[in-house]
Amino acid sequence: MPDCYLRGSMASQVVQLRQPSSSRPPLPVINLGRLSKDPATRALAIQDIARACREQGCFQVVNHGVSKSVMKGALEAASEFFELSPEHKELFASTDIRRPIRYDTSSRDGISKARSFLKHYANPLEDWVQYWPMHPPSYRQKMGEYAVEIQRVSMQLMDAILQGLGLRPLCMQEKLEKGVQFLALNNYPQLSHRGDKIGLASHSDYGFLTILLQSSPGLEVMPHGDDAWKSVPVIPGALHVHIGDHLEVLSNGQFKSLVHRAVLNPDEARISIASIHGLAKDEKVCCADELVDEENPEMYRESSFQDFLDFLPSNINNYKRFVESLKINRA
Numbered sequence: 001m002p003d004c005y006l007r008g009s010m011a012s013q014v015v016q017l018r019q020p021s022s023s024r025p026p027l028p029v030i031n032l033g034r035l036s037k038d039p040a041t042r043a044l045a046i047q048d049i050a051r052a053c054r055e056q057g058c059f060q061v062v063n064h065g066v067s068k069s070v071m072k073g074a075l076e077a078a079s080e081f082f083e084l085s086p087e088h089k090e091l092f093a094s095t096d097i098r099r100p101i102r103y104d105t106s107s108r109d110g111i112s113k114a115r116s117f118l119k120h121y122a123n124p125l126e127d128w129v130q131y132w133p134m135h136p137p138s139y140r141q142k143m144g145e146y147a148v149e150i151q152r153v154s155m156q157l158m159d160a161i162l163q164g165l166g167l168r169p170l171c172m173q174e175k176l177e178k179g180v181q182f183l184a185l186n187n188y189p190q191l192s193h194r195g196d197k198i199g200l201a202s203h204s205d206y207g208f209l210t211i212l213l214q215s216s217p218g219l220e221v222m223p224h225g226d227d228a229w230k231s232v233p234v235i236p237g238a239l240h241v242h243i244g245d246h247l248e249v250l251s252n253g254q255f256k257s258l259v260h261r262a263v264l265n266p267d268e269a270r271i272s273i274a275s276i277h278g279l280a281k282d283e284k285v286c287c288a289d290e291l292v293d294e295e296n297p298e299m300y301r302e303s304s305f306q307d308f309l310d311f312l313p314s315n316i317n318n319y320k321r322f323v324e325s326l327k328i329n330r331a
């Protein structure tokens with residue numbers, strides 16, 4: 001990590017939603033439009049984002065510039081893909097995590113329970129779109145528009161988050177532009193009377209950030225230090241954002257990656273699209289130099305996305321989180 005970061009401090013303002021009681025304040029909803037206003041308004045928005053990252057590990061964003069029709073289009077494309085006949089989906093069936101695209105069902109990946117999913121890379125689009133499904137015919141166009149817009153939002157968010165940490169974002173911008181965007185499209189059945197309510201077991205995501213769109217409620221989060229699951233409400237037009245393992249590392253533990261899971265919805269089948277953003281496959285992520293000093297020694301080993309891919313096969317069934325394997329034991 002180049003040592004070209006500055007610390008900064010900013011004031012705050014945040015819109016909050018009422019939620020069931022919990023030991024923490026409700027999950028924040030942040031108006032991203034404030035990032036492109038005057039410097040003082042931008043500074044307040046950055047402070048809100050940093051506080052949400054520090055205190056909850058997640059927040060929702062509104063006014064992010066992704067149109068409702070693009071979001072709807074992505075959910076439609078995902079839903080139409082899952083409705084295809086098995087032979088269309090089986091074209092992509094694989095448990096090999098090195099493949100550029102893979103489809104799988106139920107419990108074969110260890111942490112899934114009742115879901116089927118399609119996973120593929122998305123950034124840069126021109127490198128990956130060739131691997132994407134040709135059915136439904138609008139898939140590439142609709143998911144492509146969504147992916148490009150979400151990549152843009154992720155850049156905006158990372159810029160704000162790095163500033164919120166007191167780091168100078170320009171140093172990372174190029175690496176983030178070339179970074180991995182990994183889309184996970186999840187398809188869950190409606191909760192049945194006797195069935196397990198867990199659709200996807202508790203885990204954290206490997207990257208810096210995950211931006212998630214859900215068709216109906218089902219995502220649950222457990223902010224660091226909490227002992228109860230919180231349901232993430234569906235706010236029309238909003239996107240959910242949470243912190244991944246590599247942002248915990250970069251921030252030297254100031255932010256914690258968010259433990260989350262999906263439960264089955266009792267009213268309907270559900271689709272979610274998780275877009276995971278990190279650095280390129282072999283690019284190492286370490287604790288930012290500026291956040292390491294005598295009082296705050298380096299807490300994590302450096303690692304790359306490739307290291308995560310190597311970690312996954314032998315740890316998927318024991319529910320061990322990647323970030324735990326990176327912690328430096330100073331005892």
Ligand SMILES: O=C(O)CCC(=O)C(=O)O
Binds near residue numbers: 184200219272
């Ligand atoms: O379905 C959800 O809401 C969660 C999906 C998720 O956590 C993932 O794909 O990593």
Ligand SMILES: [Fe+2]
Binds near residue numbers: 203205260274
């Ligand atoms: Fe996840």
